[in-house]
Amino acid sequence: MSDNASSSDTVVQIDQLSLDFDTVDGPVHALSGIDLAIREGEFVSLIGPSGCGKTTLLRVIADLEKHSSGKILVNGVSPDQARQDRSYGYVFQAPALYPWRTVTKNVVLPLEIMGLTRSQQQARAKKYLDLVNLGGFENKYPWQLSGGMQQRVSIARALSVEPQLLLMDEPFGALDEITRDHLNEQLLELWRKTRKTVVFVTHSIPEAVFLSSRVVVMSPRPGRVMDVIECNLPSERTLDIRETPDFLSLAHRVRQGLKAGHSYDDE
Amino acid sequence: MNDAARSQGRIFPVSVIIVVLTIIWYAGAVYLNSGQLIDRYNKRSVQWDITQLAADAWSMKRPVLPAPHQVARELKKTVLDQKITSKRSLIYHAGVTLSSALLGFVLATALGIGLAIGIVYVATLDRSLMPWIIASQTVPILALAPMIIVVLGSVGITGLFPKSVISMYLCFFPVVVGMVKGLRSPEPMLLDQMHTYCASRTQVFFKLRLPSAIPFLFASLKVAIALSVVGAIVAELPTGGQGGLGARLLTGSYYGQTTMIWAALITASVVSATLVSIVALGERTMLRRLDGGQVARA
Ligand SMILES: Nc1ncnc2c1ncn2[C@@H]1O[C@H](COP(=O)(O)OP(=O)(O)OP(=O)(O)O)[C@@H](O)[C@H]1O
Ligand SMILES: [Mg+2]
Numbered sequence: 019m020s021d022n023a024s025s026s027d028t029v030v031q032i033d034q035l036s037l038d039f040d041t042v043d044g045p046v047h048a049l050s051g052i053d054l055a056i057r058e059g060e061f062v063s064l065i066g067p068s069g070c071g072k073t074t075l076l077r078v079i080a081d082l083e084k085h086s087s088g089k090i091l092v093n094g095v096s097p098d099q100a101r102q103d104r105s106y107g108y109v110f111q112a113p114a115l116y117p118w119r120t121v122t123k124n125v126v127l128p129l130e131i132m133g134l135t136r137s138q139q140q141a142r143a144k145k146y147l148d149l150v151n152l153g154g155f156e157n158k159y160p161w162q163l164s165g166g167m168q169q170r171v172s173i174a175r176a177l178s179v180e181p182q183l184l185l186m187d188e189p190f191g192a193l194d195e196i197t198r199d200h201l202n203e204q205l206l207e208l209w210r211k212t213r214k215t216v217v218f219v220t221h222s223i224p225e226a227v228f229l230s231s232r233v234v235v236m237s238p239r240p241g242r243v244m245d246v247i248e249c250n251l252p253s254e255r256t257l258d259i260r261e262t263p264d265f266l267s268l269a270h271r272v273r274q275g276l277k278a279g280h281s282y283d284d285e
Numbered sequence: 286m287n288d289a290a291r292s293q294g295r296i297f298p299v300s301v302i303i304v305v306l307t308i309i310w311y312a313g314a315v316y317l318n319s320g321q322l323i324d325r326y327n328k329r330s331v332q333w334d335i336t337q338l339a340a341d342a343w344s345m346k347r348p349v350l351p352a353p354h355q356v357a358r359e360l361k362k363t364v365l366d367q368k369i370t371s372k373r374s375l376i377y378h379a380g381v382t383l384s385s386a387l388l389g390f391v392l393a394t395a396l397g398i399g400l401a402i403g404i405v406y407v408a409t410l411d412r413s414l415m416p417w418i419i420a421s422q423t424v425p426i427l428a429l430a431p432m433i434i435v436v437l438g439s440v441g442i443t444g445l446f447p448k449s450v451i452s453m454y455l456c457f458f459p460v461v462v463g464m465v466k467g468l469r470s471p472e473p474m475l476l477d478q479m480h481t482y483c484a485s486r487t488q489v490f491f492k493l494r495l496p497s498a499i500p501f502l503f504a505s506l507k508v509a510i511a512l513s514v515v516g517a518i519v520a521e522l523p524t525g526g527q528g529g530l531g532a533r534l535l536t537g538s539y540y541g542q543t544t545m546i547w548a549a550l551i552t553a554s555v556v557s558a559t560l561v562s563i564v565a566l567g568e569r570t571m572l573r574r575l576d577g578g579q580v581a582r583a
Binding site: 081110130132 | 477481482492575576
């Protein structure tokens with residue numbers, strides 16, 4: 019019975035998943051034998067060196083890329099079906115805002131496509147812009163916002179679809195460290211409030227450990243999972259936690275995992 | 286206010302250029318007309334000096350190159366002193382040319398956008414159509430124009446439409462090229478994003494591809510509208526007496542009336558310049574709407 023319960027609250031179930039890209043210089047093994055189960059309400063970070071397949075894995079979950087072999091279920095159905103059910107929101111590395119739309123018009127874009135009524139669209143835009151602390155910027159154009167604000171608009175837009183699952187590909191990768199720290203705290207707060215399941219790609223060890231309930235360490239050529247680290251930091255945490263021994267030992271484990279990945283690289 | 290300041294700053298350089306061009310023109314008139322005049326002086330054994338030569342060169346009845354004031358007088362005579370409906374009014378002729386140019390431009394814009402959508406959305410059209418479109422532009426329009434008139438005339442289509450077809454032929458090309466580029470301009474990331482939203486092709490077209498293509502479209506339309514006037518004038522050459530600036534050019538060269546030719550040329554360039562600025566104005570309004578005023582600041 020407990021087995022049943024655990025499978026019903028699994029949001030992403032990946033078994034022996036592989037993906038090869040056909041390129042002119044032969045196949046690229048972007049992902050190989052990935053096993054991963056992500057439970058509801060988890061915050062899972064994918065970390066690893068450039069080219070280890072983090073983006074590719076996220077894109078497979080989002081049905082932006084087709085896997086070559088293995089199995090993947092999102093919300094118990096195929097990624098294609100999950101996409102059609104609008105079960106996830108995807109946040110790209112760049113804000114991907116439309117320059118001819120105001121902040122609000124950008125946030126309601128997916129809602130227009132879903133065919134929500136105008137008043138529903140407005141209500142959701144207001145709700146999620148407030149949630150990312152952008153109330154008062156509704157009628158600005160993207161170029162009038164800072165990079166960090168633009169990325170928050172993009173997060174509000176992903177949330178406005180009200181998906182259970184949030185897929186984020188290095189959303190803060192292009193931002194300076196101060197802004198990034200600030201947004202990390204806001205994102206953690208948002209996750210605590212909404213209890214969404216988040217899959218978060220990052221290059222940064224402190225960011226991964228600070229945000230996540232689990233960190234998945236990946237290594238390249240072929241892209242695979244090296245280690246999965248449970249982070250049971252107290253849920254009410256601030257950036258100060260990064261100085262504590264618990265945090266540092268978790269960060270150390272992640273770093274060890276990344277190193278192990280590199281040693282394969284030298285073969 | 287910004288615009289006003291910018292046009293203030295432009296007045297000086299523009300007037301300098303106009304003055305320089307006028308001086309070159311007057312000098313050119315003396316130089317080009319001097320051959321005929323000196324022949325005449327020699328025949329009649331008249332004594333002449335340079336002031337005499339200049340005065341005569343600027344007041345010939347059939348100069349090789351008329352002086353600016355002669356063209357201005359011709360313009361006054363044919364623009365201001367004639368009723369617009371008169372066949373001797375340049376405004377009337379400009380109107381004839383303008384109507385076929387505008388119809389051609391509208392047809393070309395519709396055709397160009399239609400072809401571009403086909404090329405972007407249908408892979409086989411991309412491969413099969415583009416070489417033909419490019420080939421169409423390598424055929425000299427001067428050779429093609431009479432054939433179009435004859436062919437359409439033989440099936441009973443005469444008047445405005447055949448001339449517009451020639452205009453269209455000349456100016457649909459930049460529209461296709463610009464529009465294809467524009468429709469393909471959204472980054473893969475934005476298209477992926479639309480895929481995650483489960484957007485239909487129509488939604489992707491109207492919400493992403495079309496707005497992205499607008500700046501490209503307007504750049505093309507500016508080229509196309511200028512070409513449409515050229516096309517209309519070329520189309521009026523074989524149709525002869527029906528009127529239009531092209532017909533005036535033809536009549537002028539037939540009777541050696543260079544002043545008439547120059548007056549028609551100047552009218553044609555005024556028409557083109559006006560049309561291009563109207564499109565440019567439309568472009569500015571449209572772009573301002575597309576990005577909430579960022580372009581207006583730049
Ligand atoms: N469309 C594609 N065609 C061919 N190869 C690809 C394609 N997309 C990714 N790859 C290859 O797959 C591998 C994994 O790429 P991926 O973008 O997933 O890495 P990543 O971990 O996200 O890297 P980064 O941290 O730099 O973003 C790389 O070797 C890359 O070259
Ligand atoms: Mg990546």
